[in-house]
Amino acid sequence: MTLDDILVSLFPGGHDVGKSDGLLLGSGLLKNGGRAAVIGVADRTPLGVDGAIRLSARLLDVLEHGGSDPILVLVDSDSQRMSKRDELLGLNEFLAHLAKCLVFADMQGRSTVALLYGHTAAGAFIATALATRALVALPGAAPAVMDLPSMSKVTKLSVEILEEKAKSTPVFAPGLDNLAQTGAVLATWDEKVSLADQLQALLARTPESGDRRDRLGKTRCGRLKAADIAERVHGLATRSQ
Numbered sequence: 037m038t039l040d041d042i043l044v045s046l047f048p049g050g051h052d053v054g055k056s057d058g059l060l061l062g063s064g065l066l067k068n069g070g071r072a073a074v075i076g077v078a079d080r081t082p083l084g085v086d087g088a089i090r091l092s093a094r095l096l097d098v099l100e101h102g103g104s105d106p107i108l109v110l111v112d113s114d115s116q117r118m119s120k121r122d123e124l125l126g127l128n129e130f131l132a133h134l135a136k137c138l139v140f141a142d143m144q145g146r147s148t149v150a151l152l153y154g155h156t157a158a159g160a161f162i163a164t165a166l167a168t169r170a171l172v173a174l175p176g177a178a179p180a181v182m183d184l185p186s187m188s189k190v191t192k193l194s195v196e197i198l199e200e201k202a203k204s205t206p207v208f209a210p211g212l213d214n215l216a217q218t219g220a221v222l223a224t225w226d227e228k229v230s231l232a233d234q235l236q237a238l239l240a241r242t243p244e245s246g247d248r249r250d251r252l253g254k255t256r257c258g259r260l261k262a263a264d265i266a267e268r269v270h271g272l273a274t275r276s277q
Contacts, residue, residue, distance in 0.1 A: 037174060037227050039078055042110070042153055045231035047072075055079075059087050060110055061094050066239075067232045073098045076110030076164070083160035084117030088130040091164075095137040099144060106147035106239055109138070111165045112154025131159045135167035142169050147239050151231075152177040152221070157210075158186075170222050170238060173212055179221070180210030206258040219253030 043051055047064030053074045054062050058081025063071050075091045077083055098107065116127055142148045150165035152173040157180045165171050165179070173179070184202070188195045202209030206217040215221045225234045250266050253259030 037153065039110075039112070039153070042151075042174075042231065045227075046108070046151075046235060048230075048232055057081070057087070059090055061090070063105075064108070066106075067236045070105060072106045072108045072235075074108050074110065076108075077113035077156075077160065078110070078154075080112055080114050080155050082114040082117040083131070083163065084119065084122040085125045085127055085130040087117075088127075088134045088163065092130075092134045092137045095134075095141060099141055099146070104145060106149060107138070107141055107168075108235070109148070109150040109164050109168055111150055111152045111156050111161075113156045113160040113164070115157040115161075116159030116163075127159070131163040135163045138164075138167040149235070149238060151225075151235075152179055152212075154178070156180075158182060166220060171220060172223050172225055172234075172238065173216075173221050174225055174227050175212075177212050177224075178210070179212060179215050181215075183210055214258070217253070217256045217258030219249040219251070219256060219258060222252070 037045070039055075043053055043064065047066070049065035049067070051064035051074070052062045053060055053064060055078055058077060058079050060074060060076035060078050062074050064074055066072055073094075075094050077087065081087070095107065098105070116122070116131060138148055148168040148170070150168040150171045152165050152171065155178045156165060161179055161181060182190070184195050184198045187193075187198055191198070202214070206214040212221060212224065216224065225231060250259060250262040254263045
């Protein structure tokens with residue numbers, strides 16, 4: 037599906053989402069009559085300091101105006117922008133600020149949903165899609181926290197070894213199926229069915245308190261230890277208070 041097709045399917049009642057410099061800003065009319073605030077990254081654009089602060093400003097503006105409109109994050113990005121300028125300006129802080137804005141929106145009772153419809157990787161992935169309460173994807177989406185060649189440079193293991201490990205350990209592997217198995221991707225939507233209906237069904241679900249992606253990863257056998265370790269750490273921390 038093209039971005040235009042996705043927006044029409046999400047908001048058959050109309051939307052005012054515009055694209056500028058690879059960023060998406062606007063809102064759309066939900067099937068139940070409400071509106072959703074929309075931000076995002078399109079055209080596989082790398083996310084730098086300028087883009088991160090514009091998206092953050094939009095989120096804070098939405099929160100300042102009050103209400104309970106959900107926030108939808110559409111994602112088809114590259115990784116974070118690899119430039120000396122962005123790094124010197126503190127790109128990590130700008131990306132962290134954007135992620136905090138999404139988490140803050142969730143803490144204020146806003147439903148935050150990311151729809152991954154293309155590619156995303158690294159810092160851009162973490163600061164947008166992974167910072168929402170629920171991440172869903174369309175078939176063909178290509179997420180990667182880190183691609184295998186980059187992982188090879190960090191771990192000093194060959195790509196061949198990492199490819200072999202990826203066959204049995206999803207956390208080593210990029211790709212939609214692997215991210216779903218770890219619990220990071222909640223569901224893959226059916227692009228042949230109304231996206232508006234699927235979004236409405238997701239928004240209607242009673243949100244769970246706290247982040248439960250580690251438990252989902254355990255259920256799907258993608259992360260067998262994370263949930264148990266997190267629960268043990270939480271228990272030890274609260275017992276000492």
